[in-house]
Amino acid sequence: MNFNMKRIKAIIKKEFSQIKRDKRTIAIIIMMPIMELLLFGYAASTSVDHIPTAVLDKDMGRESRELVDKLTNSQYFDMDYYADNMDDIEYYIDNGYAKAGIVIPPDFSASLKSGKTAQIQLIVDGTDPTTAQTILSSAGGVVQSMSVEIIQETRGTFVPQSLDLRSRVWYNPDMSSIYFNIPGLMGVILQTVTLMLTSFSIVRERERGTMEQLIVTPITKMELMIGKIIPYVIIGFVDIVLALALSVFWFRVPIAGSITLLLLFSAVFLFGALGVGLIISTVSKSQLQAMQLSMFMIMPNILLSGYMFPREAMPEIIHGISNVLPLTYFIKVLRGIILKGNGFGELYKEFAILVAFGIVFLALATLKFKKKID
Amino acid sequence: MEHDIQTFSLVKKFGDVPAVDNLNINVRKNTIYGLVGPDGAGKTTTMRMLCSLLKPDSGTGKIGGHDIVKDSEEIKKHIGYMPQKFSLYGDLTVIENLEFYSEIYQVPKRESKEKIQFLLEFSNLKNHSYKLADQLSGGMKQKLALSCNLIHTPKYLFLDEPTIGVDPVARRELWKILFDLREQGVTIFVSTPYMDEAERCDEIGLMYSGSIIKNDRPDNIIRDFGKHILCVVSDDSYAAREAALGIASAEDVYLLGEELHVISDNIEIIRRELEQLLKSMNADYTINEITPTLEDVFVNIVKSRTEMTYGKRN
Numbered sequence: 001m002n003f004n005m006k007r008i009k010a011i012i013k014k015e016f017s018q019i020k021r022d023k024r025t026i027a028i029i030i031m032m033p034i035m036e037l038l039l040f041g042y043a044a045s046t047s048v049d050h051i052p053t054a055v056l057d058k059d060m061g062r063e064s065r066e067l068v069d070k071l072t073n074s075q076y077f078d079m080d081y082y083a084d085n086m087d088d089i090e091y092y093i094d095n096g097y098a099k100a101g102i103v104i105p106p107d108f109s110a111s112l113k114s115g116k117t118a119q120i121q122l123i124v125d126g127t128d129p130t131t132a133q134t135i136l137s138s139a140g141g142v143v144q145s146m147s148v149e150i151i152q153e154t155r156g157t158f159v160p161q162s163l164d165l166r167s168r169v170w171y172n173p174d175m176s177s178i179y180f181n182i183p184g185l186m187g188v189i190l191q192t193v194t195l196m197l198t199s200f201s202i203v204r205e206r207e208r209g210t211m212e213q214l215i216v217t218p219i220t221k222m223e224l225m226i227g228k229i230i231p232y233v234i235i236g237f238v239d240i241v242l243a244l245a246l247s248v249f250w251f252r253v254p255i256a257g258s259i260t261l262l263l264l265f266s267a268v269f270l271f272g273a274l275g276v277g278l279i280i281s282t283v284s285k286s287q288l289q290a291m292q293l294s295m296f297m298i299m300p301n302i303l304l305s306g307y308m309f310p311r312e313a314m315p316e317i318i319h320g321i322s323n324v325l326p327l328t329y330f331i332k333v334l335r336g337i338i339l340k341g342n343g344f345g346e347l348y349k350e351f352a353i354l355v356a357f358g359i360v361f362l363a364l365a366t367l368k369f370k371k372k373i374d
Numbered sequence: 375m376e377h378d379i380q381t382f383s384l385v386k387k388f389g390d391v392p393a394v395d396n397l398n399i400n401v402r403k404n405t406i407y408g409l410v411g412p413d414g415a416g417k418t419t420t421m422r423m424l425c426s427l428l429k430p431d432s433g434t435g436k437i438g439g440h441d442i443v444k445d446s447e448e449i450k451k452h453i454g455y456m457p458q459k460f461s462l463y464g465d466l467t468v469i470e471n472l473e474f475y476s477e478i479y480q481v482p483k484r485e486s487k488e489k490i491q492f493l494l495e496f497s498n499l500k501n502h503s504y505k506l507a508d509q510l511s512g513g514m515k516q517k518l519a520l521s522c523n524l525i526h527t528p529k530y531l532f533l534d535e536p537t538i539g540v541d542p543v544a545r546r547e548l549w550k551i552l553f554d555l556r557e558q559g560v561t562i563f564v565s566t567p568y569m570d571e572a573e574r575c576d577e578i579g580l581m582y583s584g585s586i587i588k589n590d591r592p593d594n595i596i597r598d599f600g601k602h603i604l605c606v607v608s609d610d611s612y613a614a615r616e617a618a619l620g621i622a623s624a625e626d627v628y629l630l631g632e633e634l635h636v637i638s639d640n641i642e643i644i645r646r647e648l649e650q651l652l653k654s655m656n657a658d659y660t661i662n663e664i665t666p667t668l669e670d671v672f673v674n675i676v677k678s679r680t681e682m683t684y685g686k687r688n
Binding site for chain 1: 422425426427428429446447450451453455457459460461462463464465466470474475477478479480506519522
């Protein structure tokens with residue numbers, strides 16, 4: 001396939017002149033990453049803390065107050081309501097004022113002092129499983145550590161323990177979901193913006209009739225495709241830098257790895273993602289159709305790429321589909337570089353796969369494109 | 375004789391309907407060839423096949439010795455093609471459009487600068503260089519489109535109804551440009567629904583239902599017509615038309631603007647009968663025999679063809 005840089009440059013220049021005059025496209029380029037990052041960054045946060053909690057302390061002893069303090073100090077629970085009886089607890093939870101209820105029985109302190117097992121009741125609003133899960137595990141943690149303390153107090157310093165599990169969470173020690181979300185979100189944004197823009201790029205020329213003039217020139221298919229893709233790779237770069245800046249300076253996500261490596265991967269990913277956009281644009285008969293097709297593509301990308309749900313939990317078929325989405329690999333790379341500080345050594349496989357996607361999709365788009373008008 | 379543009383039994387069907395049906399055209403080097411015909415005759419399809427925008431179903435063609443199917447990319451270096459619909463970038467300026475096509479055709483930089491300046495003056499667009507193409511008038515758009523197609527100095531120029539939506543002054547200018555180009559050695563293939571434009575061509579092909587039914591120099595076509603035409607101008611053209619339609623020996627009767635044209639082999643009988651009828655109607659009128667125009671010939675041929683296909687009406 002022969003191609004001439006001068007023609008590619010002409011197409012790139014032309015695309016930028018057109019983009020420059022198109023306010024809507026500029027709005028998509030600048031506003032979409034900012035808005036999506038802010039919206040998803042906050043709304044899709046799965047970290048749960050300061051859970052509004054109702055307490056019914058029937059014991060009112062030193063030990064029960066200590067327990068409540070410990071739960072409060074864990075930052076997970078806010079003791080917003082002090083109930084007088086079970087009906088109150090029910091009222092607070094039913095009406096959504098509280099997500100959790102803690103009931104301490106009258107014999108709590110007494111049981112502890114006499115060395116018996118003391119029971120506490122935890123009531124959880126399970127309508128939102130994510131929140132419920134957090135409540136259960138954090139309450140469990142607090143109670144567990146308190147038990148150990150009590151045992152130590154009552155039996156002296158030596159506590160024989162057969163197993164001592166000390167978990168340490170790496171990379172994201174606070175298990176903050178925003179740290180986890182944002183790298184994935186950057187990938188999703190990049191995919192969405194560039195797919196939308198490129199999916200219009202060819203079909204718009206067909207609809208407006210400008211393609212008819214362009215294809216009677218000696219321009220080759222390859223030149224046209226490369227010339228169409230490069231402006232959007234550059235725009236994708238602007239967007240990734242924008243998203244990075246927002247993540248670092250607004251969300252305070254620390255970037256563990258190399259930004260240069262991240263940009264290199266972004267470029268490779270963009271070729272594949274844009275190749276998909278070009279294929280859509282080539283097979284679509286109208287801009288409307290292109291829009292529908294790209295929407296159709298964006299959903300599986302968001303749902304299956306591992307951005308929202310862990311791919312490990314997916315059924316085999318779905319997992320298979322997620323394997324052919326470039327975004328899947330890019331998100332892995334983004335999380336790897338941003339959270340784990342991965343270098344090229346850990347990511348060369350993803351690099352190879354993304355390069356392959358780029359070549360395959362670009363080749364497909366070029367093959368699909370006909371220098372004809374029917 | 376040397377032919378620059380030729381087609382050999384060119385066929386293109388859309389579904390089962392042939393848009394171009396066994397078409398044979400020969401265009402001499404350095405001439406203006408006019409493809410004339412009613413809407414839907416297949417002019418645009420023919421032009422698109424010649425410029426390799428459509429693949430013929432069968433048959434082929436040659437431009438400057440290159441096959442339109444096999445050597446389409448070679449041909450593209452030497453042709454200019456102006457589609458019927460404005461096909462430049464409306465959101466680019468005049469000069470940006472020119473620069474873009476000059477780069478696409480790989481015109482060397484210095485040459486390109488001179489050429490763009492020349493084309494801007496040549497097409498009177500100099501004062502509009504920095505306007506967006508969308509803001510130009512119809513005539514200016516066409517001149518810009520033509521200029522973009524001349525940037526690489528093509529040997530063959532294809533123009534699909536270039537004067538549609540263009541005012542008479544701009545039309546005249548555009549034709550002057552075409553004559554100049556012919557002087558410079560360009561072979562021009564133009565389609566038009568306008569007969570006055572057809573008369574300016576060196577040779578025309580009357581296209582009907584996908585084939586050429588008459589191909590000659592415009593003056594030869596008129597000379598070969600062989601029928602006589604009476605031109606009736608009266609204060610009530612419609613009544614005159616009704617009257618003329620009633621005369622048995624009138625072969626064809628139609629209105630061209632205010633003029634009523636009556637065609638016949640023997641016009642003296644017609645003249646007498648018409649005069650009587652118009653007198654009885656107390657109408658003011660003049661009746662003269664006129665030399666047929668291309669329009670008369672065209673209307674007559676198309677009409678007789680339609681009657682051959684669909685049977686006589688009225």
